Amino acid sequence: MIEHLPALMIAVPLFGAFTTPLFKKKPRAAALWALSITAVTLCLGILLVKEVTTKGMMIYVFGASSPGLVLPSGYHVPVRIIFEVDAMGAFMALSAVLMSFIGAMYSYSHVKFETGLEKYYALLLLLEVGILGMVLTGDLFNLFVFLEIAGISGSALVGFRNYRGEASEAGLKYLIVSAVASLMVLFSIGLLYGEYGNLNMAYLSTQIGFNTVDIIALGLLFTSFAMKCGAVPTHYWVPDAYSEVPAGINPTLLVATYASLYALFRVSFSLFGKVTLTMSSVGWIMSVIGVLTMFIGVTMALVQKDVKRLMSYHAISQTGYMLLGVGVGLTVINDPAKMAAFGRDAMAGGIFHIINHIIYKSLLLMTAGALFYVTGTRNLNEMGGLARKMPYTTIAFIVGAAAISGIPPFNGFASKFLIYETSYQLNPLLAIFAMVTSILTLASFVKVFASAFLGPPVEKYENVGEVPKPMVAAMLILAALCILFGLFPNIVLNKLVYPAVDALLNLSGYQTWGGVL
Amino acid sequence: MNEVVLVNLPFIVVALLLAVGFYTIGFKRNLIKIVIGVEILEGAVNLFLIALGYVKGAYAPIYTMAPPQAENNMVLPTPQALTLTSIVIGVAVSALMLAFAVNIYRHYGTLDVIKIRRLRG
């Protein structure tokens, strides 16, 4: 049973995705069914993390009893689809299953009055399948397929409110961007296949050399995944998509974005691990893109009027921190002294920031969804004085805003602390930009808090009340996680993050499938 | 010289198609034409994969009625499998893109991308 976990992680939500449309005309039942499927997947995900962190990498091969099995003709390369789950993949899978569960719970009330809900939940589960596939697979083409599944279901969800033209516009933009990025990913997969005749990432990474075709493939993969994870200056789709998608999908869509970030890290550290050892320019590109991303993202956020758009620009800006942290680690990867001094901690900061950011940004986008639920608008100019009407949402918002601005003792502080210190040691300028970004982040959340929650009560919202209980519960769970991760960062770092960092750095372990070969 | 061009002809076509596809997405104003541009890109990538699958002197991997010299001289059918998968995904993508285009036309009354940018800034 336990050795089939990687396959079950895909099979269970996929089963859910194809059975949910059966609940046509019974939206309540569809919601509960999707909620239970995501709950089961959450349990499986926790089991998977436990298994991987205690016993090491898990290999699951489809269509054979053991991964080492060769073809009858004696052709000795891995040809089957293989799931290769190391601590990094398990870490991302945990974020995905947790956020899908929270999203399904929040959606139960948030989209209650929309039509076509059975399709909504089917697409939510399909999006989860896409993310889980991307982070668990060890096969390049499989990565492309799951990338497309996540892209298609994600953009269909962005355009879910089809009575709004803007939703369709955002959906189309997201779909075109993700289709072009995925096609270029496929093109570079073709380049690699043509050269080495194989699609298994572990096998390819032992073969890849330093020739021009490989470097072109690396550049294409890097740019495409950078666009899919919303790095400046290819970030334009992020605010469109995040602000138009229903707030219950936002957590999962965020994880889908960071699944591309995971793929970017996987490509730089594992697939091209042998090449990047000899050149640190990839690390410098990543750090510089990171700094640009965080600064441009936050300055754009400061001037927004639409509350969800403002928060989406912050999502871009926070992606910069992750790129910076991991980029700093990648820059010094071939210098063992610097790596031990600060590189490993920089990567830990970057990767810890992924889960922290997913938690608090989902929380914030869900509070924005709650504001939209009661006021019917996303324009901050029309809101005001809502703190008295919605106490729980206000508390959740304060926790989220403090966490994203890096105020202790919330979780954002713990990871930003690591990133500031380590990037300072690489280049002080990087750390200065990171801190200025944090200050501007706080400034823009002060703006949201002052204009939406404080101020004299607005007559229009005389009779509004707190949002329904499932939404409150989803927000409070995330707020509690924010505080817990901030108070006990050491536990999370040692149990989840450092294993993930070591898994990314352990190239030979990845190449030999954890010793199976 | 002629030989080199002939051998690399599929790849030259792929490069041309990529250029045409990106030009169409980047500079055409009609939304349907942009969708067509994405389709051209996809055709280019599919052609690239298929062209990789051809090995001179090898046999198609079909065992039924295969000549005896085909034994141990068959190509690995992976690129064809990849292309089939990619085509299926492409159909889903283009169907969704066109559905969005129809819905946008309903709400905006135009397919001109310069006018379809209520979301910006």
Place this chain on the structure above:
Amino acid sequence: MSWLENLTLTSPSGYWNPVLWLAFLIIFAVIGYIVYSRGNRRYKPNTEQVKPFISGNAVDDVEQIRVRASDIYWGFMEALKGYYNVLMRMHTGDVRDYILWYLGVGAIILFILVGGV
């Protein structure tokens, strides 16, 4: 003291602990209370004193005098007008530009990687 160690986050050149932070918070709360207790005692709630005062003009509707979201960082945006003009010109919202930026960035990255600058 294992629970205290669990709270401590060590970084390459330092550490952080929320208990320490709490201690500082208490110190500053005490200082704040001292300042507060030496304040003016003539304040009375629910009188003329708490009404908003706008140059002596009568304010009939409180909804009119709240600061709207787009006015909050007006000075900041005015000061950085040049920067924001450039940013706004980048964010056209045109789907073709999204792809063109992708091509441009891809070209630069490929140039750096292949050219080995």
